[in-house]
Amino acid sequence: MHSSRRTEPVRRRRRRFDDDLADDDLPIRPPSTVDDLDGRAGHDPDAPPEGDRWSTWPSVPAGARGPRPWPPWLVTDAGAVDRDRGLLKTGKEADVHLLERGLPGRPGVLLAAKRYRDPAHRMFHRDAGYLEGRRVRRSRETRAMAKRTATGRALIAGQWADAEFAALARFHRAGAPVPYPVSVAGTEVLLEFVGTPDGVAAPRLAATRPGPDELAALWGELAGALGLLADLGYAHGDLSAYNVLVHGGRPVLIDLPQVVDVVGNPQGPAFLDRDVRRIGEWFTARGLPPGAPEQLLAELRERAHLSP
Template structure:
């Protein structure tokens, strides 16, 4: 036995012994999964991809963090915008956090071929094990039951496997909603891809990485305020015509990008026909939205919230 192997064998520190075994097996730099318990298949594939990238980390050009995950992901709807980078030789560089939330963090990512300028996208990454409960998930998940009772039990009990299922279910739901709404022409960011619990979305902002402000951050003049209200109600009407409600609409999940209102944060999008509380979700979206506009000086004579709600209920076929 070599001397350093002998010393590793007799080391009283368990972590050093594990490190020594990993070093002898050539696995010292292999990242460990960030979740415990059983994984969904999507997460298993995603983690395997991260390990593959870790093995080739020294070969990544331009200081990138990983190779493009396009090949392993579910892709957004066609026709695809020409700014979407689909080349498998592209690399992804994480430029920092844009937003943190209870269920997910949003990072700014640059994807492009080595030596090029690349394209900025928003990487929304859902968490599972770090949080025992998703924000009001019980009501939102009505009508979205899994087919297998074992998976339903795991989600209800919030086991590690169940929380991972919930995280991936939210990611799947948001990607599907964005794909459907973007195809219909709704004011939503283009969904580039979904890979496990990570979504890559159109970045709404400037070329220097400055993100578009939320509606809550802007101070529009009276004319702009009216215009933004009518943009918002048009979006609500389009969703209702598809039998949907945002479910958590407020001035904090609407962006204003160059005068255009854009709806974001759609993991909890509600099927108002299948969900027993569908009408209440529509009403809450209207109340939340109108409350902000009223606070900025837009009168009820313009918003007509009662009439608006009646129109949305009718559009959704809930009369």
Template sequence: MREHDFPAPERWTRGKSRFDDDEPQFLRHGRQPEPGSTDPDDGPDPETGESWSSWDDAVHGPQPHPAWLVTELAAKDTDLGVLKTGKEADVHLLRRAVPDSDRSCLLAVKRYRDANHRLFHRDAGYLEGRRVRRSRENRAMAGRTAFGRQMIAGQWAAAEFAALARLWEIGAERGTISVPYPVQLRGTELMLEFLGDPEEGLAAPRLAQVRPDPAGLRDLWEQLVDALVVLARAGLAHGDLSPYNLLVHGERLMLIDLPQVVDVVANPQGGEFLARDVRVVSTWFAARGLPATLADPAVLTEQLLREAGIR
């Protein structure tokens, strides 16, 4: 790891203190609050679908907060419907606006499924190297008890929020990686910057949907390599990288869907996850005409392993 690659004062670290050792308070205490209030008066208005902004009781993203973000407690949130469904979470479109003003923004809200509905068929490898401090909690997660599954759900959300926050800071400072701004975290609900057309409410296309010309294809590849180098220098791999969790927003390639982010040093399979990420995206770019000399997965994997300090 190279310390100058990370913004002060906090940095990704290895050894005894990794990013997932510093769990949010709800993980340290072994409980997982549900997003939203138990007070029926705080729920959505049955006529308008509006509810008061949840900003006040959430963990917030990096400061300074972007100018477009509505943080006023007088704001109201309106769920505009589902943007995307997935095995572990659904993503909704939400408008946060201050009544009787021009202050408003669109947010993507990722809601992880609860312990009874989430699928855990492929999480064991990702969770290698992720540990909480209490042995009881580690045993519960290993045994996939109801309590353990809820702990795992919280770890997915917390890991994604932490990774996005750190990568957003790096991108804001150096411009070498682009991710959506992580607005807030409440339990297993993660609010993010909406990437797309705010007028139409249409999400930015996934990389799999775009058909760039040769120059555009090469530019997107170079952006991807820059992003992967940033991840590797942080000792991380995306863990599930594909053309379906990369968005093209304007001319920028944006990394999304990071709950399975892997510590390539602490995880015994870390190098394998990194190599698989590279192989999947290299195959896509090569199939669309990028010269094999550029999209050589073996060469890029070796470079990233060196950047991660494990070669």
């Protein structure tokens, strides 16, 4: 016997925009495995004949490649392979590996591969102040970042990688002493390796013991570099003797994901002041005249068009 009562169909609300998706509903593609390639675990039919992977250069878009003119040492061949030659540096947010890129059977060029750690294994504790003034267009992405969901942490990591690459490209064009940015892909930034041809990285400023003349020369070079950044309206954002390399007697600025727009970021002037104070303390402790940092700060504020 059939009931005479009719069941009303359940009406599902139609989502009008992607932003209606809950943050935890954002699709995240699981990492592929070797089994996905041909069903035979441990064998990748598309792997290079030697090395750890094919060069990523052919697969990155033009906007994710370093600024032109490309340096003569840059390897752009589609048949090049990348070989990981070990860990150079480990940090709270990223690890830096030594990478050799070249054609099979030929000597390659050394690069530094900065790889921001998986969101599940690290956290950017200081991102709030640094990210002020930066824009994320899609509101669902903004919410995910604010809530620190897995998606949000991945977006933040991507922002840091993109920010560092963009800053390096901008400063390199301006003539600042920074490593040449080769490319950015996901959370990996490939950089010019600053060191010897046999893979010994240049020392950090903190590890050097400069004499009086070298100290004065390094301060003058560093002041000039910070002046170039100020002309563009930026501060390093986390400057210390640990993120300045000394190569060929000259300073090289590194670790620039947190570069700060000193005008657009409300905390920009405070970051600039802190940069000069911290690096100045290292130099004055080794014989630099005590008034030099304050003089430099005044010059940088003027060049960045900040009020006294």
